[in-house]
Amino acid sequence: MTATRTVRAYRIVSCALTALCLILLAGCASNPPRHTDNLCKVFDQHPDWYDAAHDAQKRWGTPIHVLMAFINRESSFRKRARPDRPWFLFIPLPRKSSAYGYAQIQDPAWEDYKKANGGLFKSRTDMKDALDFIGWYTDRIHRALGISKWDAKHLYLAYHEGIGGYRSGHWKRNRSLLRTANGVAYRSRQYGAQLKRCAVRFRCRHWYQLFCH
Template sequence: MKKFSLLLLPLLLSGCFSSPAIEVSNICTLMDEEVTWYQGVKASEKKYGAPAYVQLAIIYQESRFQSDAKPPRGKLFGVIPWARPSSSKGFAQATEGTWDWYQKSTKNYNRSRTNFVDAADFVGWYISQSNKRSGVSKTDAFNQYLAYHEGHGGFNRKTHLRKNWLIGVAKKVENNAKRYKKQLKQCRARLDKNRAWSFF
């Protein structure tokens, strides 16, 4: 029953962040500077069959590549800082419940939401889960994001159809994924030559 309830848990990802965003006009430049990040999404792509460009588009939307991203606090009476709307945290803005599901499913108990490589592994895993549980193609950034945001239960119930704003966000993710795919195609050979570490 607990596993079933986890499947219905929406991620409740806010896409908000607490520190300055990393603006990305060309993903190749960022991946060339952050070699371990590129190696992380590449490893996740190989493990789960989740395209690097889809992973990166989702992570960008959720945190703008900020490790300390969290939803902004609400305000009591419009003035007093109050609780955050969800437990979302880190690069992937995964909630505690969904992160716990990921850790138990993969046995990756030492992973951290504030570590980019771990977040990429999570996103790749979640993309593969969306393919299995909701029939979403791993290359379909638009519907992958909707399933990511609403959770598989919500996506399967089509809760996103009542949220025009979310459809708009998913289109942004889709457009970024297309742009990243084109850019990575041009620089992937160069990025593959970068060697900052050898954990994979």
């Protein structure tokens, strides 16, 4: 009887410790990368993000380095990023935008994405879903406006302004937005050069990828 109780107690403690480890690991996995200016180090810390970006590129055609440059700009890799809330004296006011998550996706665009791709288990705080959204939306931009999926600057302008907003051309007089878009383009080029040096080790790290190159 005593031995049986000891075994049960051991199992309970083991399960509790396992659950605690999983919770801690989940918390670590949601932390922003320590070196956001180096894509190889980003993927070193979060190798599953490489898989997610690679899947989005394969599905939609937008390069990994462009996708990740968007995420860097939009949220600095913070999964629950939101626009700052304005205040009047000590009273919090409504946020100016419904943008949320890694890709700062607004509610209407997110609903359109879910209708087009199925959204029962999708979340703006999931990196895989955020990257897939950017791939889907940049594919729409490419089809509607003819912007190359490698042109991070103009893709970002259309991403920020919307397809109709880009067509209007108002962004041409918005110096702040143009500086931001140029920054995204610079980061994309930087990420692209870095990825050339490390992509193979992420692409080939799974045992079943025997013929990767």
